[in-house]
Amino acid sequence: MTLRATVVGGGVAGLCTATELASRGVAVTLVDREKRPGPHACSWWAGGMLAPFCEGETAEEPVVRLGQAAAGWWEGQGVPVTRAGTLVVTLGRDRQELDRFARRTHGHCTLDRAGLAELEPDLDDRFDRALFFSEEAHLDPRRALGHLRDRLPALGVQFRTGKTDAHGPVFDCRGLAARDALPDLRGVKGEMLVLHAPDLRLGRPVRLLHPRWPFYVVPRGDGVYMLGATQIESGERVRPTVRSALELLSAAYALHPAFGEAEILEIGVDARPAFPDNLPRLRQQGEVIHVNGLFRHGFLMAPALARMAADLLCNNVRPELMNEDHG
Incomplete structure (x- = not known):
């Protein structure tokens, strides 16, 4: 039986999560208020630096370790990445x-x-x-977002604007808008x-x-x-x-x-x-799994969180960066 999932939010977290789920055969519906990435998304204004070692000045160890795979993930999606350090x-x-x-x-x-x-x-x-x-790299965020969006239909992803009925688990990737469900964001x-x-x-x-x-x-x-x-x-x-x-x-x-x-x-x-510790994470609330807290590491850490989301749904592997909300 085909797995189904709904991804809410079309910024870098949502597009990466939809890409990773769909690439593993999940039937994904992506819901966003806009049809395409644009100035409404925080990730539109990102620098696009894939710089895990520099971020280690202030970031926690998982950002440095997991972020080292980001450049390869983006290249694997066909996004041009400049590896010039x-x-x-x-x-x-x-x-x-x-x-x-x-x-x-x-x-x-x-x-x-x-x-x-x-x-x-x-x-x-x-x-x-x-x-x-x-070993560090960089990309053009707007080009990267547009590229992910344009290749999702070929992976079978369906797009909806506004409210829609959820199919399967919901991956909430709304960024700061998710404060209605995540009070510590x-x-x-x-x-x-x-x-x-x-x-x-x-x-x-x-x-x-x-x-x-x-x-x-x-x-x-x-x-x-x-x-x-x-x-x-x-x-x-x-x-x-x-x-x-x-x-x-x-x-x-x-x-x-x-x-x-x-x-x-x-x-x-x-x-x-x-989040208070500036670490991104997945947080589960019933049937909703929040993918959030990317802070200043959007393009660096979104691929890692997307892989964790897909591993959770497809292989029942508990993500490293996850906690459950029982409130």
Whole structure:
């Protein structure tokens, strides 16, 4: 007998879960208020960094370990992934930040000025030391979301908008909207900018460490860069602030003055869903299994949670990141 399941939510968690279930022969109905991924989804505004080792600075061990499989999963779905690593730099006055970052992470080597210039010639003479995480990768989130959405019909997934009768277990992947069922879920506001800086050529994500506003820039191609990201304890999802924009732009200019001549293409804001310990998990409430709490690790951890969801339904394997709600 064919297994059936309903996935609610068409962001990165929902699309990954539907993909993993359908690839194992489950008849999936995906329910979302919109027909396609777009600005309504938190994952639309993501950086797309598949950087488990860098995230280890603050993230728990499962994020580092499980996140290492993310790039391969996305490539397996046909999503273009750039495996160029991550550079981490700091301004001269903040050199201790680089030492601290190195102590808290692994999977990196230290570059001198010449080594950094060889990887990123446009950063020549701007920094004399960097950490290079060679095994990390990045992707274009919007392209990845669109690709998953477009290949789901070939896997037999049915799409519905609005309310619909559930078929089989329900996998609730609504992100912050699931606070109506998950009272300990909180919002962490993030703001980002998309700039066009045609005179600058960066081939990989670069993180600039700063005691007050850690910053990263991710190349999107054709001189387009995503700048992120603020991290504010708030569920507010629509109002970018002048302070955050100024901090991001100041950090970009500190990284390279060419950003001073860049064109601002977009300013985005949304709130990431997070549990108190910032670890994602599956949580079961009766016939509903919540896939949530991705925090700032959406594209990094959604594949792992999707595999756990499919293992639970198809093989009755209790996921590593799961708890039950008996309330």
